[in-house]
Amino acid sequence: MMGLAADWSLELEAERSRRFRKLLLYSALAHIFVISSMMLSPRPIVRPALPAVVEVQLHAALPSSAAPPPEPIPEQPKPEPPPPPVAKPKPPVPEKVVLPEEPKPLPKPKPKPKPKAKPKPVAKKPDPKPPPETEESYDDFLASLRAERAAKAPPGPPTAVARGPRGPTGPGIVLPPEVVGWMRQAKVHVTRAWVLAPNFRTLPLETEIAVRVDRSGAVRATRITRRSGNPWFDESVERAIRKASPLPPPPEAEEWSFIFRPEDLL
């Protein structure tokens, strides 16, 4: 019996050892994945949920002075946010069409809870760069950004926030400033090129289009990824993108998404 017990015990030890190695392997894989993602992506790995973003603006991401002790812009991974909201559905009835009465509040940048550090080796990795001073003014903040870029410093911490002022939920998504700047310029270009007949402005139409832009800013291809149901409206969207070409040279030659939805009601 002892022998059997001992054998069984030995088997158990071997099993434990195998499990331990397996766990070790899983842990290693997880770490490799995290590090590889960080190395291959210029942006942080863990991002807040993607809100139904409609505009892009520079944002200092500073808590108000009345807020409790200022938290730096979190660089560490945050707890997994709730799933990203689906695109805001359009009310189907005309009353949405006409001068929506409910204001669309800007999501307030609430002081974020202190993120929990994951009990994983990756958390031990030193932050790539300290966050910007939380008490500086917005202008100082921008000035420091410019100085930083002028000095050709390596990519620092995310300093711009693309924020969805109309998004119902969720904080902004952190983007590099050059991306945010380009998105704003592209928005101006495309807005200027878009013509819309007055009758479309009273309809709840929305079209999403993917636009492949090369390094020079030329529009290489367009693909409507979500149709409005009105082919003439969709064509006006395509026409606007084509007419806006060339856009300013983008930071990355890749596909960008545009959503067109008339808000100029009556």
Next chain:
Amino acid sequence: MMAVLGRPGARGLRASYVPWLLAIALVASAANAQRRPPIIIENPGARAYRVAIQEFRPSRPGSESAAAAVEQAMERGLAFAALFDEVDRRAFLGPTRTPPLDRGDPVVCPNWSQIGADALIQAEIEEAGEGVRAEFKLTDVSRCVAILHKRYRITKAELNRMGHAMADDVVAAFTGQPGVSDTEVAFISTRTGAKEVHVMNADGSGVRAATKNRSLNLFPGWSPDGDAIVYTSYRYRVRPQLFLLTRGERSPGRILRNLDSSRPLYRGVFSPTGDRLAVVMSVDGAAEIFTVGRQGQALKRLTRSGAIEMSPSWSPDSRRMALVSDRTGSPQVYVMNADGSGLRRLTFNGSYNTNPSWSPDGRWIAYESRVGGQFDIWLIDPEGRTNTPLVTHSRSDEHPSWAPDGRKIAFASTRRGRSDIYVIDINGKNLRRVTNEGENTNPAWGPYRR
């Protein structure tokens, strides 16, 4: 981390998992790109499409004047749509005149997009006997596709109509709904002395008198096929009656022959199906609303309040009707079902609201509301949730009437002293006066012409 990878137990597995890890990392990177927020475009920044118009080509000698006339009419039609700006021909990089279209020369789109054009218009006109033929082509140079290629045939006397029809088709190619430059507006004018029914093209051209009875004529209203106009006339002086104008006929005729003619009939409005009319008839000293067949059969009373009920306006699906009633002491707009049931008050702003006009798409009711001492044009949705002014002025704006495309409204206004007919887009832009002689009131915008 590297120490973990260097452990003897994991060494053997590292080589086989590295490709997977790299793939996962790439996917993560691509996902990052996709998670970038979209760029939202909400308010169009350009006011109008820019169109380059190549000179219309006379395809045979003797067609020059017709080509010029059609081209000018088309340009007027485009101007009326207020959706297009014409590119100056001096800026053209390509030819200024339309090449022979049957050659099938491709349009060099960059030549046109570089000068800021959204579209290129080309046409070839051929005069043959009493007729005129045209080949018309519209190219979207941004996308470099022909979005309209059409042939027209018309009589010489209707060159304007051909140009207007081309312009309306251009509007349709860009918006999905034809323009209205080839439609007509009926109205009451004193330009011939009495208040007579007149008809003009929507842009104010081609005014012609439709009645000459030297009496008092009011409230013209179109049949849905555009071939008839019902109107109220006091020609028999004793009481107002309804009469019918038919396109091409000179003398007006009675309508509702089988209806008791002893009762005053103040107004008639064709239903969208054309088989019935809503009429305002006097009953025991009060004006009430009825529906009746075109020959006066199947009379049905819809209102019984004993107050004054007037100005019926059908919903486009013929199921409902807007009307005015003073049953609460002041004239207000109401909505009811076409059988008279379900009456409910729609307007509560101001003490005097009248002349409702239901939009062709059914989404709005235009009406006039007294603000201070004068009337303004307002829009309200049939459920009464949204109520907004469209036209305001220190002088009165009255009698709104929708264009068949639902994008424009005609109304009468005394803003320059005497009453004239004006046209405005429903976004409050592109106000345009279309009459300039006599006192002009009661505009009624006709349907699309066949």
